[in-house]
Amino acid sequence: MILVYVETSAEGIQEVSLETVTFARTLSEAGNGVPIDAVVVGPAPNDLSTELASYGVRNVHHASGDDFDLFSGAATASAVIAARQVAGSVVVMAGGTNRGNEVVARVATRLDVPMAANVVSFHGLSPFVVTRQVVGGAALEEMRLGKRPAVFSVAGHAVEPVPAETPGAGSIVPLAVDLAPEDLLGRVTSVEGADTDDADSLKSARVVVGAGRGAGGPDGFGDVIELAELLGGTLGVSRVVTSLGWRPHHEQVGQTGSRISPEVYIPCGISGAIQHWAGCASSKVILAINTDAEAPMMTKATYAVVGDMHEVVPAINEEIRRRRG
Amino acid sequence: MTDVLVCVKRVPDFSGEVLLTEDAQSADARFVGYTMSNHDQCAVELGVQVAAATDGQVTVLSIGTADSVEQLRSALGVGATAAVLVEADPVALGPADVAHEIAQVVSERDYGLVLLGNDAADSGDFQVGIRLGHELSRPVVTGVQTLSVDGDTVSARADGPDGREKYSVPLPAVVTVMEGGVEPRYPTITGRMKAKKVEVENRSLSREPVGSGRVKLTLPPPTPTNAEVLGEGPETAKVVVDLLQKLGVTR
């Protein structure tokens, strides 16, 4: 049996968990149809069963109650291990979020087996060999998982989430977990929603204007911010910009920042390193502005303008204002 | 007083192009040089802050080639006061090996708090901190951006899926750090001078490594290039705004 740790939030099942279940189905097919079970820990959305059933899940092991209301990595791992014992799984997987990676790392550690983070594909079941992203996706590693269960996380966007042709039962099975006192030591004590609004507006923006090292310094963002305002959009930046302290981290786009999917992304002075690309690749249209016509962002974009962002962007702003009169 | 151990890994500087060594076992840093991961840099910064606030000391630890002294010195330059190098061939080590070596050092001394990066910039295993906590039977909190120590408790904040999460964990503990909460400081001249004088303690591996299961590294196929070049310089503004209008994002 294949066990998938499914992450849920107030809004429902996380996209990456549905991607992971989809990945699990290809694994199941290669293994002559071994069933897929899910484990959900803590408060769950109402349509949990229906949605997971449509993705081909057989049983949904659900651990709930006071101990699981707030996240604890150790308690969650105990729940996953308990579900694995009930169902006798040979594979344990999760989506490659920080949380998913944490949970599978804890499960692998407790079971004394290896763990592969951010897997994109698998080749062969015995030996179980996977390919995973390293260096934020700039390189791939072929890795052997030599012990059972095979424990790994699936990189975000590695597969499209697709419902199954034949749905599963999706039966909710209450999961009893024997927690040790240590399981609750490292537990979240409170969650504040407010401060993530900024990153949320970046993720849902129709237009994002990006700025990288080409901005030149903390004072180099005036024009791009103006362009973002003119287009009713938001500013997004590269990691160089946040690392240098020019702009706050919640504005960062990429592997270790937000993943955006606007109608139009306008990266200015951003080279387009793969870790940045990981966060903006699902933009519908990319219009890159860069002095270097050969920069990866310029060749991968839909449209490119060669030039100094400090000349091109003000000219665009001016033209927009002129047409609006 | 909280004595802190911060674990830092020497990694290739990936701000440029990523190349692989001929044996496909690691990234080739010949042309790009080496650095410390952003997460590890933030862990050093938090360690220095905690030590300063509690009159404690910061020790930095790296496991790798003798050249990792460079990363240890840069941490010494910003406020760490002692450094330990476990010399080993990094290609032979897996996350369980690294955790085991760190655990040896911790169990010999009294570090109330061990800080690591959430994930290494090169191997991205997301697990050394967790394996370490397990080996030491200590609680682990991951992905922390800011933290402070008050008596026997470490309070930490992390960016979770539903917002800012707070943790409050009894010491001794292991915490893994994510960039974004603090600005790593730059070394001062006196800091650099002090760093040079510190004697780095050398150790060797305590056991035969089990390895990482790595078969080989490859590079992903390049994304197809199909950009339409609209033009050069500020004169393109008109064409750009025509396009933005066509795309329906400006009037």
Ligand SMILES: Cc1cc2nc3c(=O)[nH]c(=O)nc-3n(C[C@H](O)[C@H](O)[C@H](O)COP(=O)(O)OP(=O)(O)OC[C@H]3O[C@@H](n4cnc5c(N)ncnc54)[C@H](O)[C@@H]3O)c2cc1C
């Ligand atoms: C594990 C890991 C995770 C990472 N996560 C992220 C992430 O989440 N997000 C991210 O962005 N990066 C991330 N990175 C870093 C990434 O590898 C790059 O270093 C970074 O994206 C480069 O930022 P940049 O494009 O602003 O700077 P540079 O690469 O220095 O590029 C600057 C660009 O600006 C152009 N330019 C200069 N002056 C001008 C001008 N006046 N007008 C126009 N163009 C100009 C240059 O031609 C160049 O193309 C990560 C790296 C690792 C190893």
Ligand SMILES: Nc1ncnc2c1ncn2[C@@H]1O[C@H](COP(=O)(O)O)[C@@H](O)[C@H]1O
């Ligand atoms: N060779 C090493 N030496 C010192 N610390 C390390 C080493 N490898 C990993 N670490 C620490 O463990 C963190 C997580 O690494 P990983 O689990 O491999 O992604 C890193 O950010 C470092 O803080």
